[in-house]
Amino acid sequence: MDQAGIIRDLLTWLEGHLDQPLSLDNVAAKAGYSKWHLQRMFKDVTGHAIGAYIRARRLSKSAVALRLTARPILDIALQYRFDSQQTFTRAFKKQFSLTPALYRRSPDWSSYGIRPPLRLGEFAMPKYEMVTLPETHLIGTTQSYSCSLEQISEFRHQMRVQFWRDFLSHAPAIPPLLYGLNETHPSHEKDDEQEVFYTT
Structure with a gap:
């Protein structure tokens, strides 16, 4: 090697x-x-x-x-x-x-000082674009789950898939644009967990 x-x-x-x-x-x-x-x-x-x-x-x-x-x-x-x-x-x-x-x-969470894991080889950071959307009336559902920091990566995808399935199964028609909003807070019940709120 x-x-x-x-x-x-x-x-x-x-x-x-x-x-x-x-x-x-x-x-x-x-x-x-x-x-x-x-x-x-x-x-x-x-x-x-x-x-x-x-x-x-x-x-x-x-x-x-x-x-x-x-x-x-x-x-x-x-x-x-x-x-x-x-x-x-x-x-x-x-x-x-x-x-x-x-x-x-701190009210803001800056990425200053964060050292992401090093990746060697064919890894490229995703491209991003900052946009300001016009004011829009959104209709949706907020759901939540709690997990430890170690579980958040494995649960994130499963939960989002489940939340979208639930949301779309009750939608009369699928709109042309869909948004997923994510917010995380420390859990009020367990100090070693966080509560993740996901809005579809």
Whole structure:
């Protein structure tokens, strides 16, 4: 396997283990290389230092947990392997320019500081276009479900398909334009879950 393939596999593995101990020694053992060789290979292929990448991804995952759950900040810090809330706060502020508490309470959720997972190969970010729609009267149904952060990716598609089936089965005619509106809030019942509202 070429270097890019090795690092691609390692990136996938890292993404599933960010809440577990990831010393350079055990990451190197997983990859089957010495830590010195792995660090050099990772930097050559990605342009990033492996330790800094892992830390940035852990902080990004913790930022999502801060916004989408009501879990205590210390619990989130410990989950993503920070040894204290103070250490977590220092690292978080360095990456996001806000303390975790201010980040959670901020009325806007900026993508500033978020480090998405690295993707090697044939992945292209989707193109987007910002538009302002004319004022329109919409008729629809809002449904919701609750899930943990780990479940949100697998549930999202299933729930949307089900919500659209329900909505369209009761529609007298299918309109020329359909909209799906998504909003997420921390759950009021469980602090480690979020409630997802989807309007068809």
